[in-house]
Amino acid sequence: MQQEVQVITQSLTFLQKNQDLIIGFCLKLLVAIVIFYIGRWVALGVSRLVGKALLLRHVDRAVVSFLSSIVYAAGLIAVTLMALSQLGIQTASFLAILGAAGLAVALALQGSLSNFASGVLIIVFRPFKSGDLVEVAGISGVVERIDIFQTIFKTGDNKKIIVPNSQITGGAIINYSAEKRRRIDLTISISYDSDLRVAKQILHDILQADSRVLKDPAAVIAVGALADSSVQLIVRPWVEATDYWAVYWDSLEKIKLQFDAAGIEIPFPQMSLHMKPHKDEA
Structure with missing residues (x-):
């Protein structure tokens, strides 16, 4: 106690x-x-x-x-x-x-942390999103999913490509889906013997007849260069991004067919060879 x-x-x-x-x-x-x-x-x-x-x-x-x-x-x-x-x-x-x-x-975890940091940058700044057609790290495909360490793409021939995020942010990113409109750049060569005015009119009519070609901005058809064996015409129509490849392929086919029908020659590279006789032969 x-x-x-x-x-x-x-x-x-x-x-x-x-x-x-x-x-x-x-x-x-x-x-x-x-x-x-x-x-x-x-x-x-x-x-x-x-x-x-x-x-x-x-x-x-x-x-x-x-x-x-x-x-x-x-x-x-x-x-x-x-x-x-x-x-x-x-x-x-x-x-x-x-x-x-x-x-x-x-x-x-240096590599993993680099991919993580790059993944955060992609998520925050969003240079592309799922469903966009992009060209990154030497590949071209549609973005299927963006993860924190890697991004998954699907190519046109249905191949799945997994790219570490650090490789994406470490180079140029080309986003073909970022804008609603795209310009098709074609270079069409014709021979010097072909009628230049007729060729330009055919190109103009082909673009005018295609409803997918936008009126504004207007398409450009002009002489781009006088090359060694051809006259090069540049063709620059504007289309919706979703119509790009369809118009591209259709335009090339129509140009070939209509040039053939009009007798407009599309020359191939050629070289003129001049042979001089030997002194003894002379």
């Missing part, structure tokens, strides 16, 4: 002597708890806002979930460090440990 009384007395004495210190620590603990819970709520809100923004840009839901989780985790780590700092705990050691761990992971 005396021992219990002695313990209680010592405890009261300790509390009286360290009253200010204990009250100060309790206040700091309360502030730290408030910071943690409010910060966690803010991190969750920011994560949800990021997710909604990405969904509005039609980003894949799996990618949205992944990025939202990263944003929430980063916010939660920052809030935890702030709360610990409020308690007087030195967070420099934690930051050093996190930095060292992050550096080790970055070195081990």
